[in-house]
Amino acid sequence: MKTHAKKQMTVICEMPVMHRITRVLDKVPVTGYTVFPALSGRGSEGTWDRDRIIGDAGRMVMIVSVMSVEQADVAIDRIYEALEPQMGIITVADVDVLRPERF
Amino acid sequence: MEAILQLAAANILSPPVLFFILGFAGSIAGSQLTLPEAVAKTLSIYLMLAIGFKGGVALAAEGLTLALMLALLAGIVLSALIPLVAFFILQRISKLPRIDAAAAAAHYGSISIVTFVAATQAVRSIGLEPEGFMVAVAAAMETPAILVALFLARSAAKQRKAADPDAGEGLLQEVFLNSSVVVLMGAFVIGAVTGAEGMAAIEGFIVVPFTGVLCLFLLDMGAVAGRGMAQARKVLDARLVGFGLFMPFIGAAMALPFALIAGLSTGGVALLMTLAASASYIAVPAAMRLALPEARPSIYLSLSLGVTFPMNLTIGIPAYAAVARLVTGG
DSSP: OOOEEEEEEEEEEEGGGHHHHHHHHHHTTOSOOEEEEOOEEEETTEEEEGGGOOSSTTOEEEEEEEEOHHHHHHHHHHHHHHHTTSSEEEEEEEEEESOGGGO | OHHHHHHHHHHHTSHHHHHHHHHHHHHHHTOOOOOOHHHHHHHHHHHHHHHHHHHHHHHHHHOSOHHHHHHHHHHHHHHHHHHHHHHHHHHHHOOOOHHHHHHHHHHHHSOOHHHHHHHHHHHHHTTOOOOTTHHHHHHHTSSHHHHHHHHHTHHHHHHHHHHOTTTTTTHHHHHHSOHHHHHHHHHHHHHHHHHHHHHHHHHHHHTTTHHHHHHHHHHHHHHHHHHHHHHHHHHOOHHHHHHHHHHHHHHHHHHHHHHHHTTOOHHHHHHHHHHHHOOOSSHHHHHHHHHOTTSOHHHHHIIIIIIIHHHIIIIIHHHHHHHHHHHHOO
């Protein structure tokens, strides 16, 4: 089956910052994105668990979006600017998709 | 002093506070006790809806009064003044960077709605009936402190704005439309509009189960506060812990003359003191993550959640109620 090369951007960030990231993706614009709640983890500040935190500060989410190479070039700079002072992780990976017209 | 001890004993032996202590002690002992996020959120919305609605119904009976206007004004002024005092004290007694001190100060100017709910329950349990509009005062006190903190940390905030023009996006929604303000004020308005008839319609939902739901919520909050205290032991030195323990009494003392000038009842005085003494740990941390991301959450959350919140719930509330009784003769 023929596949097509795209970029997958994954951003793990704090919940209060989530809308700042999705606004950037909306403005690029990318076709879509999906937000997952993160359950627990460990980072430079130690371990954390979603159910053991009160309020949105400290709760993490993962935003995943598949886009073209050109869109990824635009998005990565803007997301870096928005996330630079915050805790979080941005990764970009090469992925293959079956239906290129959707991204 | 005897009156304070009697009130403290009555407060500590009430089911909500005992459940809080259970959660707190269990967490300190290493229990993994926790409510799922969605359940805890639902319970907190229920409590805000119930307390907001009851306040609105009380306002419908009391009508708009000068005391309401004065109390609202007092709440806003206190919320703006307390961070300045807290910031000044933190700069004098600790070596916290300016931005950490400003973020921590914002938490003390804003309020803890759970402390307010617990205080309302405690004040009523000793026969005092606070003004219904105190709910609106609580909502009004949520946000001015955040704006003052941004002013205090202005140099860092300016740098942030220059580097990222969108840094303020989302902050206004977080500040003015966070869920506690929306539910509390929304329920307050609905209660004021529907009055006694509205209360009769949903009394079975918001009055009878209230204390039981508060017990369940405080059990979880006790566990959260216990974990906060464990974190506090790691990140706070003795001076900061002292700040977390004594700043509430400074806030309460600042509120007392305002409450008396506004002509509040004994219960209302106790509640305004409690609001001024309490520190936010839900709305303000989220706003600070957006506005002052360089400030360390481990400092401000440990202070407000691990030190001030349990102190207020066990010792602070009865102390403020006793002082209110002493001063007003109620």
